[in-house]
Amino acid sequence: MKKFINSVDAMLAESLDGFAAAHADIVALGPERKFVRRRSVNANKVALVSGGGSGHEPLHAGFVGTGMLDAACPGQIFTSPTPDQIVEAAAAVGGRAGVLFIAKNYAGDCMNFEMAAELFAGAAATVVTNDDVAVEKSTHSTGRRGVAGTLVVEKIVGAAAENGMDLKSCAQLGSEVNARTRSIGVALTSCTVPAAGTPTFALGADEMEMGVGIHGEPGRKRVALASADAIAEQMLGAILADGDGLSGEVLLLVNGFGGTPAIELYLMYNAARRILEQRGLGIARSLVGSYVTSLEMAGCSITLTQLDDRLTALWDDPVHTAALRW
Amino acid sequence: MKKFINSVDAMLAESLDGFAAAHADIVALGPERKFVRRRSVNANKVALVSGGGSGHEPLHAGFVGTGMLDAACPGQIFTSPTPDQIVEAAAAVGGRAGVLFIAKNYAGDCMNFEMAAELFAGAAATVVTNDDVAVEKSTHSTGRRGVAGTLVVEKIVGAAAENGMDLKSCAQLGSEVNARTRSIGVALTSCTVPAAGTPTFALGADEMEMGVGIHGEPGRKRVALASADAIAEQMLGAILADGDGLSGEVLLLVNGFGGTPAIELYLMYNAARRILEQRGLGIARSLVGSYVTSLEMAGCSITLTQLDDRLTALWDDPVHTAALRW
Numbered sequence: 001m002k003k004f005i006n007s008v009d010a011m012l013a014e015s016l017d018g019f020a021a022a023h024a025d026i027v028a029l030g031p032e033r034k035f036v037r038r039r040s041v042n043a044n045k046v047a048l049v050s051g052g053g054s055g056h057e058p059l060h061a062g063f064v065g066t067g068m069l070d071a072a073c074p075g076q077i078f079t080s081p082t083p084d085q086i087v088e089a090a091a092a093v094g095g096r097a098g099v100l101f102i103a104k105n106y107a108g109d110c111m112n113f114e115m116a117a118e119l120f121a122g123a124a125a126t127v128v129t130n131d132d133v134a135v136e137k138s139t140h141s142t143g144r145r146g147v148a149g150t151l152v153v154e155k156i157v158g159a160a161a162e163n164g165m166d167l168k169s170c171a172q173l174g175s176e177v178n179a180r181t182r183s184i185g186v187a188l189t190s191c192t193v194p195a196a197g198t199p200t201f202a203l204g205a206d207e208m209e210m211g212v213g214i215h216g217e218p219g220r221k222r223v224a225l226a227s228a229d230a231i232a233e234q235m236l237g238a239i240l241a242d243g244d245g246l247s248g249e250v251l252l253l254v255n256g257f258g259g260t261p262a263i264e265l266y267l268m269y270n271a272a273r274r275i276l277e278q279r280g281l282g283i284a285r286s287l288v289g290s291y292v293t294s295l296e297m298a299g300c301s302i303t304l305t306q307l308d309d310r311l312t313a314l315w316d317d318p319v320h321t322a323a324l325r326w
Numbered sequence: 327m328k329k330f331i332n333s334v335d336a337m338l339a340e341s342l343d344g345f346a347a348a349h350a351d352i353v354a355l356g357p358e359r360k361f362v363r364r365r366s367v368n369a370n371k372v373a374l375v376s377g378g379g380s381g382h383e384p385l386h387a388g389f390v391g392t393g394m395l396d397a398a399c400p401g402q403i404f405t406s407p408t409p410d411q412i413v414e415a416a417a418a419v420g421g422r423a424g425v426l427f428i429a430k431n432y433a434g435d436c437m438n439f440e441m442a443a444e445l446f447a448g449a450a451a452t453v454v455t456n457d458d459v460a461v462e463k464s465t466h467s468t469g470r471r472g473v474a475g476t477l478v479v480e481k482i483v484g485a486a487a488e489n490g491m492d493l494k495s496c497a498q499l500g501s502e503v504n505a506r507t508r509s510i511g512v513a514l515t516s517c518t519v520p521a522a523g524t525p526t527f528a529l530g531a532d533e534m535e536m537g538v539g540i541h542g543e544p545g546r547k548r549v550a551l552a553s554a555d556a557i558a559e560q561m562l563g564a565i566l567a568d569g570d571g572l573s574g575e576v577l578l579l580v581n582g583f584g585g586t587p588a589i590e591l592y593l594m595y596n597a598a599r600r601i602l603e604q605r606g607l608g609i610a611r612s613l614v615g616s617y618v619t620s621l622e623m624a625g626c627s628i629t630l631t632q633l634d635d636r637l638t639a640l641w642d643d644p645v646h647t648a649a650l651r652w
Contacts, residue, residue: 002531018597018599231330262388298328
């Protein structure tokens with residue numbers, strides 16, 4: 001296992017300490033590192049609290065800041081945060097306008113966020129993201145997995161909350177954005193979970209895992225390595241064949257899994273862009289980078305969100321976090 | 327070779343097309359993709375033109391925009407841009423205030439930027455960065471290599487140029503920032519140059535290359551894999567032992583080489599931060615991320631720049647590029 005690490009047990013704590021120190025102008029760590037919160041809490045707005053297993057950085061702590069999340073609860077690597085983490089985060093950032101929990105659809109996350117919502121003394125609502133079209137159920141979830149589309153939900157609802165939207169409307173908006181968002185991923189290599197010390201799965205030199213989950217969970221099929229264009233065709237084919245499909249103007253997010261550099265992500269973005277334009281879809285907004293990672297996995301996901309004028313305006317609203325700024 | 331790629335020959339062009347499309351609000355591609363320039367050229371200021379071999383993304387094209395570069399010339403992967411690329415970029419963005427070329431100290435880059443400066447009709451000056459303390463000469467350079475510290479030079483001089491500084495002063499400032507900046511890198515894995523198809527160098531499962539260059543050039547020594555703290559000690563030891571050393575307030579940049587995820591980079595930042603504080607240095611500014619990469623190499627570099635009030639203010643000035651924004 002080749003990682004920058006001192007010990008498996010201390011990895012998360014040390015990385016969080018580094019994150020909080022590097023971005024002390026934006027965030028602060030909660031007691032015992034139970035959560036990362038905005039440095040300046042705004043108690044007059046709906047507070048967005050997300051979280052999940054670590055190993056997906058910058059998701060979620062990198063999205064804490066003005067215009068996006070109010071707090072994020074990091075679990076151990078690929079492990080859900082505990083209900084008490086979530087309750088303490090909500091108490092630290094929530095005010096009279098209430099707290100919106102945003103969880104990705106994994107069994108542990110759903111259970112712990114649900115328990116937290118019950119334990120939390122204030123008003124709360126929950127949005128669960130499940131944008132991954134690859135599989136209908138997986139080793140980690142009942143129903144579809146929540147993956148990189150979670151970023152889109154957090155950004156758009158974050159902007160709405162910043163603008164004063166009430167709790168019920170924020171929850172509805174989050175569900176709407178999630179329903180308009182579809183993702184699929186592909187892995188070229190496996191990640192190695194530090195506590196395991198060996199790769200999560202084995203891939204041949206000429207193989208890739210189409211539909212991989214962000215924890216290295218199996219996808220749709222193990223297939224032969226293909227050209228970037230052919231990979232993008234497979235991925236977008238799966239997304240566009242899903243449900244009623246997408247039309248009109250979309251947000252295109254090409255997300256790296258941690259081990260794939262920018263030169264390849266922009267090439268994949270270019271391949272996806274050409275395919276979408278051939279199919280008559282307009283790319284109204286774009287984002288390219290490693291935002292929802294799987295440790296050092298090489299690979300990427302493609303996410304499309306069907307936009308309308310309101311969602312585009314919320315996407316464009318200012319955001320000031322460690323990982324997203326405009 | 328597991329990469330998102332259609333063909334070796336088209337890789338750079340397709341990635342540049344994707345980059346330009348994804349960031350069409352900030353940049354535009356020059357004819358035949360010879361350079362990336364700001365979408366809106368400001369002819370009243372000193373124009374900063376950088377460039378170098380590709381494979382280091384987001385360096386340099388990701389730093390084109392308000393407050394930083396005016397244009398960047400991408401060579402083929404790990405290959406210098408040609409003089410005509412550089413001259414055309416200078417002609418496209420340069421005005422009466424002249425053009426400052428910023429090159430990293432590699433034989434090909436120096437020769438081609440020098441030739442371009444001679445061919446260019448307007449006023450020009452050149453800054454060459456050589457911040458890498460690892461080796462005094464290498465397979466690619468006479469003298470020290472220019473590495474991630476180039477980002478610091480481009481940011482600080484970019485801010486000064488935006489504020490109206492004249493050409494001669496910009497060149498002096500660039501040299502001063504370079505002289506105050508020291509870097510060293512370490513590789514955990516090799517990168518694979520697409521045209522070669524096989525890893526540039528071989529590393530055992532328990533080995534790392536201390537002092538590696540950003541093209542996978544040999545560093546100081548092949549050493550045993552160590553803890554993050556021990557690696558940071560070795561790296562900062564080399565930086566702080568160099569020349570007259572550094573004191574007072576520094577900028578700390580922990581830069582990923584492309585295959586190392588954020589969770590590890592923040593952990594390395596944390597290790598470096600603790601060591602610097604123990605040694606009595608103040609970390610006035612921080613930057614953590616994959617900014618000067620070596621394709622998909624796993625590894626990182628640490629860069630320190632000794633700041634003063636003037637340099638800190640220039641670092642803090644607004645920047646709006648694809649890769650750096652504040």
